Amino acid sequence: TAAGKGGGDVGSFDVGLPDAQMGKVVTRFPPEPSGYLHIGHAKAALLNQHFANIYQGRLLVRFDDTNPTKEKDEYVENIIKDMQTLGLQYKTITYTSDYFPQMLDLGERLIKAGVLYADDTPVDQMREERMHGIESKRRGRSPEETLAMFKEMQAGSEEGLKNCLRFKLDMQAGNKALRDPVAFRCNVTHHWRTGHTYKVYPTYDFACPFVDALEGVTHALRTSEYKDREAQYYWILEQQQKVWPGLPKVHIWDYSRLNFVYTVLSKRKLTWFVQTNRVDGWDDPRMPTVQGIFRRGLQVEALREFILSQGASKNVTYQEWDKIWTINKKLIDPVCPRHTAVAAAGKVLLTLEGAPASPESSTIAKHKKNAAVGSKTLLKLGRVWLDQADGQEVQEGEEVTLMDWGNAIIKSVSKGPDGQVTGLTGTLNLAGDFKKTRLKLTWLADVSELVPLTLTDFDYLITKKKVEEDDDFEQLVNPTTKFESAALGDVNMAALKKGDLLQLERKGYFICDVPYGGSADKPAVLFSIPDGRTK
Ligand code: ATP
Ligand code: MG
């Protein structure tokens, strides 16, 4: 009953799956191993998990590997990794290819029942005929003829390879998905799992209802753009049930496909970005893949909250990235250690009277409101580095606050001919009131142990806000999407490990991608984590 509302309580929405019985619901996540998982697949995975949980049922995972041309071991391995990252709970993984022998048998039974016919109409002509509701000249083939041809197809003979098997359904149906859909197709490509054993493969349309039913799936979740195909799924399953006694019923439940602004979500298009080296791989932080977004600093919990917050809405909308990053920020802010960095370009030395002549060390909290985050070393010294931008802001004679230290009065500001600030002098004024200063500055003691950093920011890969199905996405590629700048970090940052989250005071949230390598040419590489505020 909550359908269509969206929003709603996180984790508590229950749309009331049809015929759902507590403890008996079985859902499934069926990725095709033709790429890594993207955020749209993550929605499918997490929704299926959610329904399995709220009905105390089970989630099945099945690799839908019916097209040898697109599938690879690499994809299988990485999808498994991605499912682990998403925290999916499932006992075993099955493969549609495990059921090939049964499906060949099923094909034979359906041929004998007169439901399938072998057709060698060329692909283009078949498409035309389907468009115009023209029946194939092979539609009248007898079951004996089709059976013989099915053997030829399986043997991979020249004649056989020209054929496919089609359902004799209704070439005049208004719903084109019902115009004699293809059930089996020949393909002589090496299959990632079964090698060259098979030359005939069931289509998704044939395999999906059968394997769903055989595995005991009670509720098959599908994205709503396949609504047209629902009638086909039920009709095919019905034919299969007639010749395969005991095959149970499956309910389809549709939900909205996830789209994001400035993003393409399709394995085919994402493969193109990888293959043309426009990104550094499937796990590039600019990619909307599970590996990309988590490498960029998204937390699984934020993703889950975001997806469940969309509720059962069936509206296909384009989501704003800001929305998901805002949820993420709320989760990481209370637990992120705070650190300090100064941009290397144009950094300004402030010489302070009344401050220690050699580094004076103290220990302070990494997070002022959360002691559990731990403590860090603070070094105070009479020479501190400031950002050029802050050097530009300060006025001679102004009292400023040096964060985590105290106030200082700026005495002189030296500038070069180009207006760059080249140096500052000042006097420490620890008795000063930080509430009365205009500027709270981040600073770093000028010690040799400062950690070289590369700060990396990213832009969207695509320049168009809402990419449509028939847009030529290759024309919409953003030419520059990676921005690197050098900085110096506080001495504590030498201990950052890959995947550590942090906040650089006054700069934003970051995730450590490469830890510091111990020398100037091996800086720590930090990726900026969006915080939901559009820049
Ligand atoms: P793609 O074109 O991106 O490869 P697909 O549907 O062909 O998508 P599958 O591996 O078959 O990829 O998808 C696995 C599951 O994820 C399916 O149930 C599919 O409906 C679902 N899914 C795919 N893309 C999205 C999306 N953008 N939003 C929600 N669910 C999706
Ligand atoms: Mg698919």
Ligand code: MG
């Ligand atoms: Mg696809």
